[in-house]
Amino acid sequence: MSENRHTDAAERSAVGTRTMEIVTAVLLLVIGAAVAISSWQLGARWGDDGPQSGYFPFYIGMIIGVCSLVTFFQAISGKLGPDRSFVDRGPLRQVMSVLVPAAVFVLGIQLIGIYVAAAVYITFFMVWLGGYSWVKGVTLGLAVSVLAFFLFEIWFQVPLYKGSLYDPLSLIGY
Amino acid sequence: MEEINALFHGFAVALTPFNLMLMFVGIMLGVIIGVLPGLGGANGIAILLPLTFTMPPTSAIIMLSCIYWGALFGGAITSVLFNIPGEPWSVATTFDGYPMAQQGRAGEALTAAFTSSFVGAFVAVVMITFLAPMVARFALEFGPPEFFSVYFLTFCSFVGMGKGSPFKIIVAMMLGFALAAVGMDTVTGQLRLNFGWMELMRGFDFLVAVIGLFGIGEILLSMEEGLSFQGRTAKIDPKIVLETWKKLPRYWMTSVRSCLIGCWMGITPGGATPASFMSYGIAKRMSRDGSKFGTGELEGVVAPETAAHAAGTSALLPMLSLGIPGSPTAAVLLGGLLIWGLQPGPLLFVEKPDFVWGLIASMYLGNIAGLMIVLTCVPLFAAILRVPFSIIAPVIVVICAIGAYTVHNAMLDIWFMLLFGVIGYVFKKLDYPMAPMVLALVLGDRAEDSFRQAMIISQGDLRVFFSNWLVGSIMALGLLMLVWPVISEFLARRRTPALAA
Numbered sequence: 001m002s003e004n005r006h007t008d009a010a011e012r013s014a015v016g017t018r019t020m021e022i023v024t025a026v027l028l029l030v031i032g033a034a035v036a037i038s039s040w041q042l043g044a045r046w047g048d049d050g051p052q053s054g055y056f057p058f059y060i061g062m063i064i065g066v067c068s069l070v071t072f073f074q075a076i077s078g079k080l081g082p083d084r085s086f087v088d089r090g091p092l093r094q095v096m097s098v099l100v101p102a103a104v105f106v107l108g109i110q111l112i113g114i115y116v117a118a119a120v121y122i123t124f125f126m127v128w129l130g131g132y133s134w135v136k137g138v139t140l141g142l143a144v145s146v147l148a149f150f151l152f153e154i155w156f157q158v159p160l161y162k163g164s165l166y167d168p169l170s171l172i173g174y
Numbered sequence: 175m176e177e178i179n180a181l182f183h184g185f186a187v188a189l190t191p192f193n194l195m196l197m198f199v200g201i202m203l204g205v206i207i208g209v210l211p212g213l214g215g216a217n218g219i220a221i222l223l224p225l226t227f228t229m230p231p232t233s234a235i236i237m238l239s240c241i242y243w244g245a246l247f248g249g250a251i252t253s254v255l256f257n258i259p260g261e262p263w264s265v266a267t268t269f270d271g272y273p274m275a276q277q278g279r280a281g282e283a284l285t286a287a288f289t290s291s292f293v294g295a296f297v298a299v300v301m302i303t304f305l306a307p308m309v310a311r312f313a314l315e316f317g318p319p320e321f322f323s324v325y326f327l328t329f330c331s332f333v334g335m336g337k338g339s340p341f342k343i344i345v346a347m348m349l350g351f352a353l354a355a356v357g358m359d360t361v362t363g364q365l366r367l368n369f370g371w372m373e374l375m376r377g378f379d380f381l382v383a384v385i386g387l388f389g390i391g392e393i394l395l396s397m398e399e400g401l402s403f404q405g406r407t408a409k410i411d412p413k414i415v416l417e418t419w420k421k422l423p424r425y426w427m428t429s430v431r432s433c434l435i436g437c438w439m440g441i442t443p444g445g446a447t448p449a450s451f452m453s454y455g456i457a458k459r460m461s462r463d464g465s466k467f468g469t470g471e472l473e474g475v476v477a478p479e480t481a482a483h484a485a486g487t488s489a490l491l492p493m494l495s496l497g498i499p500g501s502p503t504a505a506v507l508l509g510g511l512l513i514w515g516l517q518p519g520p521l522l523f524v525e526k527p528d529f530v531w532g533l534i535a536s537m538y539l540g541n542i543a544g545l546m547i548v549l550t551c552v553p554l555f556a557a558i559l560r561v562p563f564s565i566i567a568p569v570i571v572v573i574c575a576i577g578a579y580t581v582h583n584a585m586l587d588i589w590f591m592l593l594f595g596v597i598g599y600v601f602k603k604l605d606y607p608m609a610p611m612v613l614a615l616v617l618g619d620r621a622e623d624s625f626r627q628a629m630i631i632s633q634g635d636l637r638v639f640f641s642n643w644l645v646g647s648i649m650a651l652g653l654l655m656l657v658w659p660v661i662s663e664f665l666a667r668r669r670t671p672a673l674a675a
Contacts, residue, residue, distance in 0.1 A: 017604070024604055028345055035352050038367050051629055053364045056622045057355040064348045067341040074339070086603060091398035098397045099596070102390070102571050106588050109575060118575075122568045130564025144569060148576065158225070160576060161585050 013085030014092040021075035028068035036061030101125055113163030119145035177304055184531025188236060188539060196229075196237040197536060201544045204244015208261055209252050209555050213570055215245035215261060215486075216503040216612075217389040220381040221577030223510050231514040232529050236536040238510060239490075242503060243295070243537075243544045246446075246486050250287040250479060251548070251555050254280060258396075263446035263482040266454040270467060270474025277470050281414040284552055286472050287479045289422060290429065292545040294480035297433045298440065298487035299537045302494070306523070306534070310495040313520040318627035319638050321497075323645045325621040327652035328498055331442060332610040334655030342606045350611035353378040354618025361626055373586050380509050380615040381581045384502065386591040387608050389574045391598020393567065415549060418472075425476050428457050432477050436484025440500050446486040453481030487537065494518055494530060498617070502609050505616040 039054030039061055046052070074080050087095070101121065108117030123141035126132045152158045162169055187193075207218035219238050226234035249261030254271035267287060274283035316324075329347055336343045356367040357377025368374035422429075432453040439449035457477035458467040467474045489500030490507070497519035499505035511518050516526060523530055548555075578591035601608060632638035640646040 020600065021604060024600060024606075028349070031349070031352070034369075035355075035367060038369065042364065042366060046634055051626055053359045053362045053366060056625065057352060057367060060348050060351045060355065064345055064352065067345045067348070070341045071339065071345065074341075080339070087398065094397045095394050095599070098567060098571075099394060101568070102595075103592060105568075105571065106575065106592055109579075109588060110585055114572075114576065114579070118572045121572065122565075125568040126564050130562060132564070140565065144572065148572070152576070158580055159583075161579055161583075161588075164585070 012088045012090070014089045015086045016083050017086045018075060018078070018080070018083040020086045021080055022072060025068045025072035025075055029065055029072065032061045032064030032066075032068055034061070036065060097129060101129075109161055109163070111163055111165040113167055113169060114160045115145045115149050116163075116168045118148065177307055180307075180527060180531045181303055181535060183527075184533070184535035185539075187232060187528050187532035188535040193233050193236050193532075193536070194539075196233055197240045197540055197543055198547075200237040200240030201244040201247075201540065201547050204241035204246075204544075205248035205251070205548060205551070205555055206244075207241065208245035208248020210566065210570060213389060213573065215242055215249075216384050216506050217392075217574075218245060219503060219506050219510075220384040221389075221573060223381060223506070223513070224577075224580040226510075227513075231511075231516060232532045234514070235507070235510070235529070235533050236540075238507060239533060239536060240540040240544070242486070242507070243540045244547075245503075246295070246483050247288060247291055247544050247548045248555065250291065251284065251552060254283045254287060254475075261446075263450045263478075263486065265447070266450040266478035266482075267475055269454065269478075270469070270471050273468070273470035274472075274475070279470065281411070282418045282472070283470075283475055285415050285418040285549065286422060286475045288545055288548050289419065290432075290476045290479040291483040292541055293429055294433055294436050294482070294484035295487045295541045296538075298437055298484045298491075299534065299541065301437055301488060302491045302537070303534055306491050306495045306530075309491070310520040310523040313496055314524075315644075316520065318624040318631060319641065319645050320648070322621060322624040322628050323639060323648040323652065324496060324498060325617060325624065327648050327655065328617075329610065329614065329621075330652040330655035332607070332613075334658035336607060336610075338605045338607070340659040342604075343610060346601065346606045346608065347610040347614045350614025351618045351621075353383070353611075354380075354615050355622070360619060360623060373584075376582055376584065378590065378615065379581050379587065380612065381506065382578045382587045382590050383594050383615055384506055384612060385574050385578050386594025387598035387601075387612065388502070389577075390571070390591060390595025391602060393570065394595060394599040395602055421472060422476065425473050428461065428473055428477050429480050431456065431460075432480035433484045436481035436486075437488045439481070440485035440488030441491055442500065446482040446489070446501060449485035450478035450482040454478045490537075494522065494533075495520065497620070499613065502612045505613050509616050 036058050039056075039058035042054035042057075043052040044054040044058035046055070071080075101124065105117055105121040108120060111117075119138075119141040121141070122144055123134075123137040126137040126140060127134055130137075148160075152160050188197075203222070204215075204218070207213045208215065213221070219241055222241060223238065226237065229237070245261060246263075249259060249264035250267050250271070253259045253264040253267040254275050257268050257272040259265040259268055271283045271287060274280065332347060333340050333343050352367070354377070356374055357365070358375060359366050365375060435453045435456065436446075436449045439452065440446070454467075454474065454477050457473060458464045461467070461471075461473055463471055463473065486501065486503070489504040491500070493499040493504045493508050495518075497508065497517070499508045508518055516522060516529065574591060575588050578587045579585065581587055598608060600606075601611075628638055632641075638645075639649050
C-alpha cells in the first residue's frame with residue numbers, strides 16, 4: 001500500500017525539492033562567480049586612497065559562490081532533508097495559470113502600453129479563467145483601464161508607459 | 175520633559191485638515207491592502223511611495239505610516255474570517271482566531287485582535303517617543319566605523335537568530351548586496367556589475383524588488399492552493415465590543431509579555447512575524463489554558479496580535495534614530511525617506527524635528543483612528559474578499575505593474591518585478607529568507623559607504639573597527655552572532671552525544 005502511495009506521490013509531483021535545490025545552488029554559484037569576475041575586472045584591490053570600486057562586490061561574489069557551493073554539496077548528499085515534492089502538478093498548473101498571462105501582459109505593456117494591455121489582460125483573465133461572459137469581461141477591463149487612465153494621466157499627472165511598438169492612445173492624443 | 179514638548183509640537187504639525195484627511199485615506203487603503211493577498215504592507219507602501227513624491231515629505235510619511243497601520247490591522251481580518259493570513263505576521267492569529275469565527279464568535283475575535291493591536295502599537299509608540307531621541311543623541315557620537323559596525327551587527331543577527339540553513343541566509347543577504355552594488359558606484363562614479371548593459375546603469379531599485387518578491391511572489395504562492403474565499407460573516411455591534419473589552423483585562427500579563435517580546439523583536443532585525451509566533455508559543459506554554467490554544471482561546475488571539483503590532487511599530491525606532499530598519503516594511507519607509515532627501519539617523523532629530531515629531535504624533539493619532547475605523551468597517555472590508563479571484567488577481571497584477579513602473583518610469587522595471595516574483599516564489603519554497611535580502615538591497619550602498627569611509631580614515635587599517643570600546647563591542651557581538659549557529663550546534667551535540675551517535 002505504501003508503495004502505491006509513493007508512486008502516486010511521485011506521479012503527482014512536477015519537480016522534486018532536491019532538484020530545485022541543486023538547480024538554485026548552481027544558478028547562485030554562477031551568479032556569484034559572475035559578480036566576482038566582473039568586480040575583479042573593475043579592480044578589486046586596495047587603491048591609493050582606499051578600496052577600489054570592485055573591492056566590496058568581489059568579496060560579496062566570492063561569499064555567494066562559496067555558500068552556494070556548500071548548499072550544492074548539502075543538496076547532493078541529501079543533507080537538506082527528505083526529497084519532498086517542490087510543487088505538485090495540479091498546483092503548478094494553477095501557478096502557471098497566473099504567471100503565464102502575467103508575462104504576456106508585461107509583454108503587452110512593452111508593445112502597446114499599459115492602459116490597453118491592462119484592459120485586454122483583465123478581460124481575457126476573466127473570460128478564459130473565470131468563465132465570465134465577454135460582456136462582463138470587456139466592461140470590467142475597460143472600467144479598470146479608464147479609471148487608471150484618469151487617475152494617472154489626468155489627476156496625478158504621472159504618465160504611464162505607452163508602448164514601444166505602437167501607441168493606441170495616440171489616436172486620442174496621448 | 176523636552177520630549178513631551180516636542181511631541182505636542184508634533185501634534186500641531188500632524189493635526190492639519192490635509193494631514194488628517196491623508197491619515198484617513200491612508201488607513202482605509204492600508205486595511206484594504208492588508209486584506210488583499212499580494213498587496214502586503216511592505217508591497218503596498220512600495221507601490222504607493224512614488225505617488226507621494228508630489229506631497230510635502232511630512233504629509234507623505236504620515237499617509238504612508240497610516241497605510242502601514244491599516245495593513246497591520248487588515249491582516250487580522252482575513253486571518254479570523256477566512257483563515258487566510260493577509261500578512262505574514264497574521265498567521266499566528268489564525269490559530270485561535272478562525273476557530274473562534276467558526277464557533278460564531280468572530281466579532282469577539284476581531285475586537286480582541288484590534289484592541290490588542292492597538293495596545294501593542296500604543297506601547298511601542300510611547301517607547302519610541304522617549305527612547306528614540308535618547309538613542310539618536312547617543313548615535314550622534316557615531317562615526318563611519320561605528321555605523322558600519324551597527325550594519326554588520328544587523329546582518330549578522332539574521333544569521334545568528336535565523337532558523338534554517340545559515341548558508342542560505344548568507345546567500346540571500348549577499349545577493350541583496352550584489353543587487354545593491356549594480357549600477358553607478360557612488361564613490362568613484364564607475365559603472366559596476368552591469369555587464370555592458372546600459373539599462374542597468376540605474377541599478378536595481380528596492381521598491382521594484384519588494385513589489386516583485388512580496389507581491390507577485392505571494393500571489394504565485396497563494397495560487398498553489400487555488401483560492402476559494404469562503405469566509406465567515408462578521409458583524410461587530412457595540413454590545414460584543416463592550417463584552418469583549420470586559421474580558422480582555424484578564425489577560426494583562428499576556429499583553430505585557432507580548433508587548434515586551436514585540437518591542438524587542440521590532441528593534442532587532444526580527445520583525446513582526448517572528449514576534450507573533452514567539453509570543454503565541456510562549457503564551458501557550460505559560461498560560462493556564464495553554465492546552466486549549468488552537469480551539470478558540472481569546473488569549474491565543476491577544477498574544478500574537480499584541481506582539482506583532484508592537485514589533486511592527488518599534489521597527490520604526492532604529493529606522494528613525496539610527497537609519498537601520500527593523501523590518502522589511504520599515505526598510506521601504508527608510509528608502510522613501512532617502513528618496514525625499516531626508517537622512518534618517520541621529521541628525522534627523524536635530525535638523526528636521528518637525529518631520530520626526532509630526533510622524534511620531536501621527537502614530538498616536540493613526541493608531542486611535544485605525545482602531546475606530548476597523549471596528550466600524552469590518553463587514554465592508556470582508557466583502558472585498560468576496561470578489562471572485564479571477565477578477566481580483568489580474569487587477570492586483572495591474573496595480574503591481576503600475577507601481578513598479580512609476581518608481582523610475584522604466585519599462586524594464588516591470589520585467590524585473592516579474593523576475594523578482596519568480597525568485598520570491600522559489601526562494602520562499604526553498605527556505606531562502608527574503609527579509610535579509612531586502613534589507614541588504616536597501617542598506618547595501620550605505621553599508622559600503624561607511625566601510626569605505628572608515629577605511630579612508632584609518633588608511634586601510636582594519637583594526638579601526640576595534641579601535642574603541644563602542645565599536646569593538648558591537649563588532650564582537652556581530653561576530654558572535656555570525657558564528658552562533660556553529661556554537662549552538664556544537665553545544666547541542668555535547669548535550670546529547672548518545673542521540674548524535
